[in-house]
Amino acid sequence: MITITGATGRLGRLTVAALLERGVPADRIVAAVRTPDKAADLAERGVQVRRADYAEPDTLAAALAGTDRLLLISGSEVGRRVPQHRNVVEAAAAANVGLIAYTGILNSDTSRLALAEEHQATEAIIRESGLPHVFLRNGWYFENYTDNLAPALESGALIGAAGDGRIAAAARADYAAAAAAVLTGDGHAGKTYELGGDTPFTMAELAAELSRQTGKDIAYRDMSEEEYAKALVAAGLPEPYAKVLADGDTGIARGDLTTGSGHLRALIGRPTTTLADAVAAALKG
Template sequence: MITVTGATGQLGRLTIAALLQRGVPAAEIVAGVRNVERGAELAALGVQVRHADYDRPETLAEAFAGSDRLLLISGSEVGKRVAQHANAVAAAKAAGVRLLAYTSILNADTSGVGLAEEHRATEALVRDSGLPFVLLRNGWYLENYTANLAPALQHGAILGSANDGRVAAATRADYAAAAAAVLTGDGHDNKVYELGGDQPFTMAELAAEVTRQSSVTVVYRDLPPAEYAAALAAAGLPEPVAAMLADSDQGVARGELNTDRRDLRTLIGRPTTTLGEAIGAALPA
């Protein structure tokens, strides 16, 4: 039995799809979800949908029962994740899970990005559990840059604080395929995978590729972190989110969201999705 937590999230759904593509019978997949009603589409595929709320350990015990391999997708509530993940790790150990995979962040052990702190703490919990584990240190999603290109096309600019740092981004589907490969394969016990795209790029190169494919001139404007956070807040983002994004861009500038390892390509058995392909898929036809 393979269990995927956070299964109604974007990465969770894609991971379950990748497991099915690999031939895992739907009845042998458990989708752990906070809201069972949102799992109706997964249930329609024959997947077992079980209530799994990181804040309610009793639901995790039931959700993980009988699981051989478990993918712990990191929670979305920054500031609460260590306690939530501790509940999940304890439940996995109690259930006798034979492989615990966790979606961490690229270069988690050395990164100065604020988001890395909770991932480092969770990685320690996973290691200390005594369970065989895999740390899937996911880099940035290409969708972070391609999901909302309309403002860039409207204003002719992409804003940021990444300077000329390179980011090894890949699509959620790439990371999901890697997770599925680990959950269905052998020889991954106690491995740490640094996962990133084959072709790292700068924000200036992102702007140039948007320009090339859209025929609208788009430039990259590098701002001091405080100005970038203020611009994001002015655009409607909550101030903590704006600050987090500005901090993450500083991580890009320092090279902390880049990697020259090809672990992702190796796990999925193909080249990772390129920036050009992702932009092409995101732009209006």
């Protein structure tokens, strides 16, 4: 039995799909979700749907019952994730889960990103649990950029604070395929995978690719972290979220979000999605 937490999220759904593509019987997949009604389509495909709320430990024992392998997709509530993840890990230990895979952040052990702190703490909790585990340290998603290209296309500029730092981004589906490979394979316990795209790029290179594919002159305008955060707030983002994004760009400039490990390509057995293909897919809508 393979259980996916957060299975109605974008990464979760893609992981369920990847498992099915690998031939895992639908009734051997558990979609552990906070709102089961949102997983009706998964249930129609034969996937087991169970309610599981990271913040409600009482829901987790039943959700994880019979689980052999568990994918713990990190929660979305920044600042609350450590106790929520601890709840899941404790429930997994009580259920004698055979393997727990956790989606953390690239270079978690050395990263100085604000976002890395909760991932570092969660990895420590998992290690202390004694459960066989594997850490899937995901880099940035291409979708972080391609889901909202309209402002850049309208203004003729991408903005950020990443300098000439390189970003080893990949498509969300690439990371889902890697998770499915680990959940269905052997020999992964005790491993840490630094997952990122084959060809890291700079923001200037992203702007150049946008220019090439649209025929528009789009530049990358680099700012200080503070200036970028203010620009994001002016664009309508909540200030705490804007600060997290700006801190992320500073991390890119430091090299926190790049890797040459090749782990993602090795796990999925093919090249990772290219920048050109990611941009083309986004522009097609």
